[in-house]
Amino acid sequence: MRAWFKISPLLCVFVNFFVCSEVFAEEVKLQGGGKLRIGLVLDRGGIDDKSFNASAYEGAKKARDTLGAVLKYVESTDGNFVPLLTSFAQKKFDLVIAVGVSQVDALKKVASQFPQQQFAIVDGEVNVPNVKSILFQEHEGSFLVGAIAALKSKSGKIGFIGGMDIPLIRRFALGYQAGAKKAQPDIKVVTNYVGITEDSWNNPAKAKELAVSQYDSGVDVIFSASGASGSGLFDAAEEKKKYAIGVDSNQNWVKPKYILTSMVKCITQAVFDVCKEVSRGEFHAGIQRNGLADGGVYYAVDQFNQDLLSKSLIDQVEQFKADIISGKIQVPDYYKNKK
Amino acid sequence: MEVFMWIVQLMASTCRVSTPLLFAAMGGMMSERSGVVNIALEGLMLLGAFVAAAATDFTHSPVLGAFAAFMAGLIFSIFYAFFVIEIGSDQIVAGTAMNMLALGLTPFFSKILYGSSTSTPSLPIEFRFQYAPVWIAFGVVVLCWVWIVKTPFGLWVQFAGEHPEALDCAGVCVKRVRWMAVLVGGGLAGLGGASLSIFLSSSFSRNMTAGRGFMALAALIFGKWKPIPAALACLLFGFSDAIQIRLQSVVLWGNEPVPVQFIQILPYFVTILVLAGFVGQARAPQALGIPFVK
Numbered sequence: 318m319r320a321w322f323k324i325s326p327l328l329c330v331f332v333n334f335f336v337c338s339e340v341f342a343e344e345v346k347l348q349g350g351g352k353l354r355i356g357l358v359l360d361r362g363g364i365d366d367k368s369f370n371a372s373a374y375e376g377a378k379k380a381r382d383t384l385g386a387v388l389k390y391v392e393s394t395d396g397n398f399v400p401l402l403t404s405f406a407q408k409k410f411d412l413v414i415a416v417g418v419s420q421v422d423a424l425k426k427v428a429s430q431f432p433q434q435q436f437a438i439v440d441g442e443v444n445v446p447n448v449k450s451i452l453f454q455e456h457e458g459s460f461l462v463g464a465i466a467a468l469k470s471k472s473g474k475i476g477f478i479g480g481m482d483i484p485l486i487r488r489f490a491l492g493y494q495a496g497a498k499k500a501q502p503d504i505k506v507v508t509n510y511v512g513i514t515e516d517s518w519n520n521p522a523k524a525k526e527l528a529v530s531q532y533d534s535g536v537d538v539i540f541s542a543s544g545a546s547g548s549g550l551f552d553a554a555e556e557k558k559k560y561a562i563g564v565d566s567n568q569n570w571v572k573p574k575y576i577l578t579s580m581v582k583c584i585t586q587a588v589f590d591v592c593k594e595v596s597r598g599e600f601h602a603g604i605q606r607n608g609l610a611d612g613g614v615y616y617a618v619d620q621f622n623q624d625l626l627s628k629s630l631i632d633q634v635e636q637f638k639a640d641i642i643s644g645k646i647q648v649p650d651y652y653k654n655k656k
Numbered sequence: 657m658e659v660f661m662w663i664v665q666l667m668a669s670t671c672r673v674s675t676p677l678l679f680a681a682m683g684g685m686m687s688e689r690s691g692v693v694n695i696a697l698e699g700l701m702l703l704g705a706f707v708a709a710a711a712t713d714f715t716h717s718p719v720l721g722a723f724a725a726f727m728a729g730l731i732f733s734i735f736y737a738f739f740v741i742e743i744g745s746d747q748i749v750a751g752t753a754m755n756m757l758a759l760g761l762t763p764f765f766s767k768i769l770y771g772s773s774t775s776t777p778s779l780p781i782e783f784r785f786q787y788a789p790v791w792i793a794f795g796v797v798v799l800c801w802v803w804i805v806k807t808p809f810g811l812w813v814q815f816a817g818e819h820p821e822a823l824d825c826a827g828v829c830v831k832r833v834r835w836m837a838v839l840v841g842g843g844l845a846g847l848g849g850a851s852l853s854i855f856l857s858s859s860f861s862r863n864m865t866a867g868r869g870f871m872a873l874a875a876l877i878f879g880k881w882k883p884i885p886a887a888l889a890c891l892l893f894g895f896s897d898a899i900q901i902r903l904q905s906v907v908l909w910g911n912e913p914v915p916v917q918f919i920q921i922l923p924y925f926v927t928i929l930v931l932a933g934f935v936g937q938a939r940a941p942q943a944l945g946i947p948f949v950k
Contacts, residue, residue: 361774361862362774363772363773363774363775363862364771364772364774365770365771365772365774365775365777366774366775367778392772392773392774394763394773394774394862394863482915482916482917508904509901509904509916510904510916510920512866512920513917513920513921514866516863516866519774519775519861519862519863519864520861520864520866521857521858521859521861521864522852522856522857522864523866525856525857526669526672526673526856526897526898526901527901527904529669530665530669530898530901530902533661533665534662534665545774545775545861548778548857548858548859549857549858552778552781552784552857552858555781556781556786571778
């Protein structure tokens with residue numbers, strides 16, 4: 318008995334593995350029916366991040382409801398994507414969607430192992446013949462919200478909070494900065510990053526502290542591209558009664574009056590579209606870029622923020638938008654600058 | 657004037673960032689002074705953070721949320737105390753198991769309750785604490801100091817950690833003293849977690865403690881297992897984090913700011929420096945980590 322007790326902490330660990338193993342052993346009756354089967358692998362932010370994972374899930378849900386597809390999703394909790402992707406691929410799902418740039422390496426590996434399988438990835442570029450990479454022109458959208466921030470700022474100082482200092486986030490930051498400078502040449506942009514580990518996408522306490530420090534230093538509008546950490550920014554904006562700008566999905570509703578606008582990436586639509594393609598048997602691998610011109614990225618105006626944005630401000634931003642689409646304004650792209 | 661404001665804001669930020677560390681370090685001190693190593697602090701905080709967020713969401717009262725977190729930490733510690741005090745399991749192994757268990761249990765329950773394994777619903781501003789936890793944390797430090805240093809029970813705790821045989825000879829049940837200390841310590845660590853989810857942010861998110869439990873443990877060792885120095889060590893860690901936030905995007909030379917990664921390692925760097933360099937003769941309680949067998 319005593320010996321058994323001595324190993325009981327070890328048993329705890331085993332139980333833990335069973336409890337939190339994300340792919341539950343439950344075998345959905347997936348085989349028959351001939352229905353379209355979609356597997357969705359979400360990033361760490363999870364289904365309720367009110368940001369890009371949430372929008373991807375929305376898109377897949379829409380596919381489930383309108384196309385009659387079967388949808389299974391998993392949230393990666395430890396950044397270990399390979400087993401999740403593999404398990405979907407082994408069960409021969411019609412389409413496996415990986416959400417988030419952190420899955421690029423894992424998907425490269427898994428997609429080459431299952432060449433018959435159709436994969437899609439949101440936000441990342443994977444050059445394997447059976448993968449569709451859905452990319453967004455973040456810099457273009459960020460340019461516009463940067464312009465809005467600069468035009469709305471009274472102090473002449475605006476802020477940016479990134480999750481981690483990685484190229485994708487630099488792309489946001491660079492576009493944002495360029496837009497702000499275009500609208501108000503003497504604007505000052507303060508840039509902060511939440512952290513250096515994957516936890517940075519999920520550390521609202523830290524993001525809030527960063528936001529408070531920026532607001533305290535005179536910044537009055539902050540744009541954040543930090544996944545689920547962004548909720549910390551909104552809390553800070555509410556407490557300090559300043560403005561914040563949402564990202565990825567339309568977050569205007571989260572804290573009305575304090576969220577100036579959101580830089581929306583139409584992930585929902587893109588995910589739905591790829592599901593539709595698969596259901597019709599028209600899946601095209603390759604790279605799909607969604608930009609301002611095709612409505613793939615935009616700044617959100619709705620009933621929650623229309624009082625915050627004046628007519629003249631909107632007009633000016635619309636002008637920028639037209640200029641970007643026509644090529645009159647070249648938005649700096651961090652991806653290209655780097656190469 | 658601007659410099660003055662900057663300093664005031666820096667201090668306020670330091671206090672906020674240090675709050676979870678202060679609770680956890682005091683919780684750890686309770687346990688370790690009685691002779692029980694507590695590396696389960698991280699897990700206890702995580703559990704506290706989750707329970708506080710869920711309970712506040714349920715009851716709409718942050719006070720009840722914090723109380724629930726205290727109770728959760730205490731109840732979770734019952735398992736730990738049972739393993740290490742009654743059965744005499746290895747305290748490091750048991751503590752690690754507790755951490756892993758908390759890491760798995762919190763998303764599991766979050767998924768059951770809210771359908772998402774990564775975060776709980778965001779709490780509106782009126783259900784969150786504004787400044788209270790900072791004052792409570794300092795209050796807890798004072799209380800712990802009084803309790804450990806000035807009261808008879810505190811003396812028993814110290815003896816349980818230094819010379820349990822002597823305490824036993826004096827007719828006091830060592831195990832009971834340790835049980836008490838570990839449970840109260842667990843509750844305090846739970847409060848530390850609560851301050852993270854319903855004070856510093858507005859919801860629980862997965863693994864949101866991000867190593868703060870271990871930071872608290874480091875502060876405790878740096879503070880030589882004494883309440884006031886340990887609290888000061890927490891404030892030092894909090895300070896290095898707060899100044900790290902303000903130093904980002906600082907330009908030292910030329911036009912390029914210092915790479916942000918360099919500044920972000922500052923808190924970890926301070927931890928290593930402090931533990932390796934300045935700690936001096938840190939003497940742990942003599943019976944620390946040794947199960948008491950009559």
